[in-house]
Amino acid sequence: MNYSIIIYIIGYILEIEAAFMALPLVTSIIYRETSGYAFLITIILCLALGIPMTYKKSSKKAFYTKEGFVTVALSWIVLSIMGAVPFVISGSIPHPVDALFETVSGFTTTGASILTDVEALPHCILIWRSFTHWIGGMGVLVFILSLLPLTGGYHMNLMKAESPGPSVSKLAPKVQSTAKILYTIYIAITLIQIVFLLIGKMPLFDTLCTAFGTAGTGGFGIKADSMASYSTYLQVVITVFMILFGVNFNVYFFILTKKFAQAFKMEEVRYYFAIIAIAVLIITCNIYHMFGSIPEAFQQAAFQVGSIITTTGYATTDFNLWPEISRTILVLLMFIGACAGSTGGGIKVSRILILCKTVRKELHIFLHPNAVKKIKMDGKAIPHEVVRSTNIFFIVFVLIFSGSVFLIAFDDFDLITNFTAVAATINNIGPGFELVGPNGNFSMFSCFSKLVLTFDMLAGRLEIFPLLLLFVRDTWKKF
Template identity: 65%
Template sequence: MNVKVIRYILGYVLKLEALFLILPCIVAVIYKETTGFYYLFVLILCGLLGFLMSRKKPDSFVFYLKEGCIATALSWIVLSLFGGLPFWLSGEIPSFVDTLFETVSGFTTTGASILSDVEALSRCSLFWRSFTHWIGGMGVLVFLLAIVPLSGGSHINLMRAESPGPSVGKLVPKLRHTARILYLIYLGMTILEVIFLLAGHMSLFDALTTSFGTAGTGGFGIKNDSMMSYSPYLQWVVTIFMILFGVNFNAYYLILFRRFRKALQIEEVKYYIIIILVSIGIIFINIYNTVIGSADALRHASFQVASIITTTGFATTDFNLWPQTSKTILVLLMFIGACAGSTGGGIKVSRFVILLKTVGRELNSYIHPKSIKKIKIEGKPIDPEVVRATNVFFITFVIIFSFSVFAISFEGKDLITNFTAVAATINNIGPGLELVGPTQNFGGFRPFSKCVLIFDMLAGRLELFPLLILFHPAVWKDLFFHRSGAGKKHS
């Protein structure tokens, strides 16, 4: 195993985090907050450690999927540990487990919170809390690939380990250019949302933090009522951009280069839009007379469907009070999630499309035993390896989900609370139902349960396996006892 390149990447991640921490320091200066000193201290700490770890370049930059997964998982853990230090050192979140929960929730774009009074935080902490969504939305290692001059041809393994969805590829021949294009699209859409929010008379601070939460499909609000107190116009703007950030970014690349016909042929995006429209229609009919009784039902239905399927987690109303049919649809959307290659979480629409087509092929084989039917997406056969990986993902997801629900059940909370708490964290959504509903928080769980949910958030964001690989004994044996050299063959 190429341990040196993992150390080098972690060093660059810490230097990037130091760079990101400049922003909350600037916010602290603007609002004259002493909390900014804690951010400055952590900035210096990250910068110093990052410099020491990346000062010496590895003998070889060649690394394989194993190293890519380990580097990715450790990067997100390190990012969260250091990113939460200002909350803990300042005393704004006194418990270290709570601090880690809040920070992991931010970087994984989950949006689940242990805070009962968000507005009590300093402005620089509110800014950093929302900005972690923006960092985690596209992925810190994708950002690293875009700006850091790493050499070698194995960096697709970093992107494969961090990017959501059943497969990942290059938009252009060079992976570094692919990463740059993705981030330019991401940044451009974020700026566009800020402009639309400012046009609705939202303050610049609110517009930035809301856009960070929307772009990263995270959902940390800066108000205790999330998005409930904002105007209908602002809620509609956020609704539209949540849906847009849930679309596969390959579609935007094709549109950017005027390949409109190919963009419209992306099958996953079609199903994504159909699921959204059908869900909005059913919920609108279900809540129109029973709960809201006005045309606002369309706005609330649209907002909550967009918020849940894209795993953003913002709320304009307490959907925990909606009829059972509407709540059932929202729970199902928690698992479906957004498109692969977007900033959204969940299992992903593409995986469900592959799964359904696999079931259809299996049924066809019962009727026509001698027929050989390939699974196709957009008219092209899917690699059998992708189908196998999708099936394994579903099995692993169910095992982790079931174990997590069982592990937190010892607290004695009701099944709906436990079930939706795990669903909301492993799918990176944020709010669940009952005791973890949109007007509640996760602060009522004990430290052990919070640690289980922290694991779920990281596993969900990293697509399970990059995190699970850290628990394999062979990995730790390699990390501690294996010395890799230039040109050495890696298994």
């Protein structure tokens, strides 16, 4: 294990987090809020820890997959702990476990909250909550790769460990160039959404918080009713951009480079839009009687389907009151999630496709034992290691999900609340059903359950394995 390079990168994480906290600090100055001192103290603390860690770069260049996974997992834990400090110091969320839950929910773009009165928070705290979504959406390690001239051949190991999906591909010969391309697209779409929201006369502060939450597919709202009080135009804009941020960013790269055939060839994206279309159509028909008009029912259905499948978690209505068919569809969408290579969470459409194709292949082999059949995606054979890792991911996902539901059951809440609470956290969605529905929150859970759900949020965002490796003894051995 190359500890020195891990410490070096974590040091940069702390320095970058200090830089990110300048936004809420400036916000506190603009609105003349005394809570801003909490960010100033945290910035000083981050720099005091980070600068010594990056003072001397490691001379050891060996940086393999193991180091990449451990670095990503530790970086996210450190990022979350330091990000929770302003909540505690300012008194906005005085309990450390609650503050950690809220911060992890922000960085992992989950959007699950323990707050009962979000509108009472200072502006600087509100914008920090939303900004954590934007930071975590594309990934802080990807951000580092786009800025720092790191050498030694370990870039791809960091990107593989942090980027969502069964496999990660480079968009350019150099990983640093790939990271820059991804963040350029990310920033550009965020700015476009900001423009459209401002056209709809949304206040600037609300616009920034909403855009940060949409881009990161996070879902922290700054109003008690989430997005319900905004105009239909603004809800439609948010719907469109939630769905766009759930698309594999490779598509945008292909479109920008005029490789339209490659963009429209991606099976995952086609199925992603097909799933959304079918879900919206069924739910619209199912809830029509609740709204009285097809256009309004369609708009509400599209918003919630887009919000759930992209794991954003915004809400315009209490879908907890919808008929069982619609509620069931939303639960299924929680697990499917968005595309790989997007800012969305969930299992990912690509993994669902690979699992379905694996089942079809096995059925074919039962009928034709001597046949040789490869699983293909986008016309290309999928490597065996990708299929194997997808199968293992699904097995571990089910085990962690089942274990989490069992552990939080000791709080003695109903099964639907517990089941959807775990589904909403491990899939990085936010709201669930019953007590954790759009009009509820996670504050009633015990500290132990909140820590379990915090683990689920991190495991879901980091695709499980980087976090689990921290608990394997061989990970920490020096070879």
